[in-house]
Amino acid sequence: MYQYTLHQRVTKACETQKINVSGRDRHFFVRLIANTITLYDLYTSIYGNDEAAEKGFDELLKNIITTHQERSETLIAKDIAKEEEGNWFCSNQIAGMSLYVDRFANNLASLPDKFPYLKNLGINFLHLMPVFESPAGESDGGYAVSNFRKVDSRFGSNKDLEAVITKMQAEKMYLMLDIVLNHTSHKHEWAMLAKSGDKKYQDYFYCYDDRTIPDQFEQTMPEIFPEAAPGSFTYVPECKKWVMTVFHHYQWDLNYTNPSVLNEMLSNIFYYANLGIDILRIDAPAFIWKQLGTTCQNLPQAHTLLRLIKQAVHIAAPGMAILGEAIVAPSEIMKYFGTDNFTAKECDVAYNATQMALQWDALATGDTRVMLAAQGELLQKPLGTTWITYTRCHDDIGLGYDDAMIAAAGYNAYEHRRFLKDFYSGAHEYSYATGALFSVNPKTQDARISGSLASLCGLEKSITENNQEAIRLAILRILLMQAQSIFLGGIPMLFYGDEAGYTNDYSYLQDEGKSYDNRWMHRPIIDWEKNKKTDNEKTIEGQIFGATKKLLAIRKKLAVLSDKKNITWLTPHNIHIAGFLRAYDTERVYCLFNYSNKAAYLTWYAFKEHRFKSTTLFDHYSGKKYKIGPDQEYLVLEPYQFMILEAK
Numbered sequence: 001m002y003q004y005t006l007h008q009r010v011t012k013a014c015e016t017q018k019i020n021v022s023g024r025d026r027h028f029f030v031r032l033i034a035n036t037i038t039l040y041d042l043y044t045s046i047y048g049n050d051e052a053a054e055k056g057f058d059e060l061l062k063n064i065i066t067t068h069q070e071r072s073e074t075l076i077a078k079d080i081a082k083e084e085e086g087n088w089f090c091s092n093q094i095a096g097m098s099l100y101v102d103r104f105a106n107n108l109a110s111l112p113d114k115f116p117y118l119k120n121l122g123i124n125f126l127h128l129m130p131v132f133e134s135p136a137g138e139s140d141g142g143y144a145v146s147n148f149r150k151v152d153s154r155f156g157s158n159k160d161l162e163a164v165i166t167k168m169q170a171e172k173m174y175l176m177l178d179i180v181l182n183h184t185s186h187k188h189e190w191a192m193l194a195k196s197g198d199k200k201y202q203d204y205f206y207c208y209d210d211r212t213i214p215d216q217f218e219q220t221m222p223e224i225f226p227e228a229a230p231g232s233f234t235y236v237p238e239c240k241k242w243v244m245t246v247f248h249h250y251q252w253d254l255n256y257t258n259p260s261v262l263n264e265m266l267s268n269i270f271y272y273a274n275l276g277i278d279i280l281r282i283d284a285p286a287f288i289w290k291q292l293g294t295t296c297q298n299l300p301q302a303h304t305l306l307r308l309i310k311q312a313v314h315i316a317a318p319g320m321a322i323l324g325e326a327i328v329a330p331s332e333i334m335k336y337f338g339t340d341n342f343t344a345k346e347c348d349v350a351y352n353a354t355q356m357a358l359q360w361d362a363l364a365t366g367d368t369r370v371m372l373a374a375q376g377e378l379l380q381k382p383l384g385t386t387w388i389t390y391t392r393c394h395d396d397i398g399l400g401y402d403d404a405m406i407a408a409a410g411y412n413a414y415e416h417r418r419f420l421k422d423f424y425s426g427a428h429e430y431s432y433a434t435g436a437l438f439s440v441n442p443k444t445q446d447a448r449i450s451g452s453l454a455s456l457c458g459l460e461k462s463i464t465e466n467n468q469e470a471i472r473l474a475i476l477r478i479l480l481m482q483a484q485s486i487f488l489g490g491i492p493m494l495f496y497g498d499e500a501g502y503t504n505d506y507s508y509l510q511d512e513g514k515s516y517d518n519r520w521m522h523r524p525i526i527d528w529e530k531n532k533k534t535d536n537e538k539t540i541e542g543q544i545f546g547a548t549k550k551l552l553a554i555r556k557k558l559a560v561l562s563d564k565k566n567i568t569w570l571t572p573h574n575i576h577i578a579g580f581l582r583a584y585d586t587e588r589v590y591c592l593f594n595y596s597n598k599a600a601y602l603t604w605y606a607f608k609e610h611r612f613k614s615t616t617l618f619d620h621y622s623g624k625k626y627k628i629g630p631d632q633e634y635l636v637l638e639p640y641q642f643m644i645l646e647a648k
Contacts, residue, residue: 214232362595438450
């Protein structure tokens with residue numbers, strides 16, 4: 001509905017800031033006018049429409065307009081090109097790698113030197129783990145930020161980052177950076193002012209004089225790190241306040257019930273947008289709204305804030321997509337793509353963490369039924385959004401998928417999770433994995449899993465034992481896991497080192513700031529002498545690198561592998577085989593994955609169930625052709641074999 005008063009208000013703001021509505025700023029002005037009512041409705045649903053809130057909305061408008069004015073001509077041209085392409089992040093041409101700058105390339109200045117290595121592999125999208133200032137020893141891997149706009153000296157300078165971005169743009173590479181919306185470091189300027197007694201900045205956080213309200217919060221708030229950081233509040237003697245610290249005592253939760261916090265953090269978001277970031281990864285969005293009597297996770301207001309941020313970004317910098325790092329149950333993660341009138345208008349991208357964990361489930365058991373039980377929910381992802389698909393990331397591997405999915409496969413949920421924990425920590429007698437349990441809850445025995453892809457797939461153990469057959473099988477497992485994540489639908493995101501078969505790095509145990517956190521075992525320091533072995537196909541490194549490169553090339557070759565919400569899971573004719581069909585227009589590609597350590601047999605009828613007649617199949621990975629046989633005969637997949645079969 002048209003609102004004259006609001007329209008005039010926006011027009012006046014544009015005139016005040018000298019917006020050229022018929023020239024350079026025409027597209028921006030159209031976006032602003034078209035989306036202002038939605039922006040206003042979202043804002044007032046959170047903050048109301050009293051005098052203070054109205055002033056805050058005017059500041060929000062000014063923030064958006066200023067961001068556009070400061071946006072370079074290069075970025076404005078990219079905005080237009082991306083909007084013309086439409087949902088550019090769903091393309092099969094994008095393949096990513098997540099990495100720590102210092103552990104991968106020493107610093108930002110030397111990172112471009114590694115671009116030829118990455119491009120040879122097929123990587124054109126980088127997720128740089130946090131590079132902004134955070135205190136040594138209290139950084140949480142960079143997620144305790146003390147300055148959102150200053151590159152930490154460990155990585156270089158702001159000019160170094162800008163040079164990396166310029167080089168990436170020239171190389172037609174995409175970039176993702178993080179913003180931590182939920183909290184700051186206790187050494188951030190705002191927290192330091194709050195410690196000094198400044199009431200304005202104490203209101204930027206959740207600060208209380210005594211334990212009365214904190215105790216009420218903690219009755220319903222689960223502990224995130226019960227071993228390392230029990231409880232959700234920390235007493236701060238400098239200001240004699242109890243401060244909400246959901247993650248670690250040095251990470252202060254921001255109070256988004258204060259509209260000034262939203263505007264300040266939007267300014268930081270816009271700063272990243274105008275650096276030239278393609279995807280902004282919002283860390284831990286599930287936690288950004290707190291309310292007594294709740295878990296303080298996944299609350300409706302958190303979604304409203306994300307929609308508000310998405311609208312503001314779309315108006316000011318439409319070329320930047322939003323990723324919500326919500327590692328939650330499938331039914332909850334779908335909400336981060338938006339619901340009802342905001343379907344596909346909240347976060348553009350999310351991690352398919354459930355699928356990642358379910359692949360580890362299938363690898364340990366050889367049984368794909370738990371994985372298949374989850375797909376009904378995961379297929380609800382809306383058209384125009386996409387996943388990050390991956391086998392592992394910098395974080396631990398959680399087992400938080402629904403008990404009902406485990407029960408559907410005929411397992412007891414508690415016993416099944418205990419088996420998985422024992423298997424990947426190496427405690428099970430038949431385990432090939434070398435991993436460790438992370439964040440064990442002594443009350444519930446819940447735990448997550450740490451370990452590199454290669455070590456969890458058995459490579460570390462088999463190398464230690466000098467068992468060549470075990471090494472061969474470990475490599476097959478690594479490639480099986482990577483292949484499914486690459487062809488599933490979404491942006492495949494390799495974790496650095498996995499492309500060269502890096503096993504656990506135990507050097508973190510000698511670092512006081514890291515030794516308490518075993519996730520550092522799967523965050524290796526790259527040895528570039530070792531990585532030279534990727535050029536030799538006879539080495540372990542070369543075999544894994546070459547095969548991964550081939551998988552990414554196949555994905556880019558087949559347009560049907562773009563994410564067009566075009567995946568159909570095959571009927572489970574064999575519980576060891578996970579299979580799905582990617583179909584669009586006349587293209588059909590069947591992707592099959594044998595999670596068993598034995599040969600598995602699939603009836604040819606599996607290729608006749610989808611109203612599509614074909615006589616031959618071509619496997620893009622092996623180069624072999626297959627003639628579809630009668631229903632009583634079988635296609636045989638060897639142990640841990642996968643096939644990418646195009647129907648001809």
